[in-house]
Amino acid sequence: MNKNKFILFNVFTQKIFICFFIMTPSIIFFSKFLSDFFLSLIAFYTLAYLIKSKNSEYLKILVFFFVFVFYISFNLVINNFNQILFLKSIALIRFPLFILFPLCVNFDKKLLDQNFKILFLCPILIFTFNLYFQAIFNYDIFGNELMNDYARVTSFFGNEFIAGSYLFFIFTILLAVFKTFTPIKLLLLSLIYFGIFLSGDRTPFIVINLFLFICFILNFKDFVKSKQIKILLLFVSVILSSFTILHYTKAVNLSSIYKYENTFKDIVNDIKKEKNDEGLKRWPYYGMIFKSYVILKNNFLFGTTYKSYRNECSNLKYKKEYLKITNNHGYDGCSTHPHNVYLEILSEQGIIGFILLLFLIYNLSNLNKFIFTDLKKNYFLVFIFCYFFPLKPHGSLYTNFNLIMLASTVGYYLIFNKKTKE
16 A cells, blocks of 8 residues: 555655754754654654565664664663663664654655755754854843853853854754855854854864864865865964954953863863862863773673763772772762763673674764765765764763754755655
């Protein structure tokens, strides 16, 4: 029977779900719940499609993502069962299902482009405008004063310091969608880039530059020939220099520059091992590395299970060994997570989970075979590399924000660059 006879799979319903798909990353700053709700609806739709079509080939595409999710749940059951965490771990299956959505539906590319302009670009422009407003005037567009001790601009994320990370995802999504680089599109990319800089979020600013550097190397010949790229590089250099000059001449007070400056000083002091009353400024990061190592050493195969680092790190059984490694430094290495995706998986899922994570990354990278231009493939692979770059600090892999934005970015590359059947 023709699947289009079913309401769930008819053309009109597919258009609605494509709208949900487009909106998933663009409204997350407005409501994480609503963004996750749309993502979950898409996941259920994909699952229903796969069951109806009886096509297991799609599941094989991300087989290790599904295996990773099931392993997390199984590990939780056999080692430290918690009903709520078990349900949350099983629910992680919605993310690979969401990613598979573009491969399961047919869509009108013109309608897709129209939806993108209305449902994606408009919210992002509002978010970015508010971020600039905050950075320059220390107030948002509603008159709320920016007040935090972290010298970061958050736009609509409030007390969550993730605006820079969010804009990194948005930047890579725009590269997935744009077919050509017109002056307007280059200007928008520049606004997003400077937004990351002004957010004061150090890791995303380093990562976006790493991303651009690798893309430049991979596409060196094409970029060197492009007058637009040369103009863009000059424009970016001039604007960044202008921001710095305006800040140090007191014309504008940019908190982000203080953040970068202080971080640089802290790292230099740590390298020189110059201690003050507070000890090494960057010590909490070092402490989490050592505590993760001690936890892994004592739980090598299976780790301590899903979202357990926050509790396990304070377990007294690790204290003696940890203090020996850290030379009795006062910081206990505790946090909600180790701030590195590989340390998080090693400590919580053990070496088995770590191996499955590597296969998961391979699965995601292998999706580039569905992308039909070499340039977009390069962007996609560089994004995967930068997102999972082992030496950078990283929010918890399990958070809704990180997984929603990761799944959305991968999904955008597929839906806007997938070869359509003739």
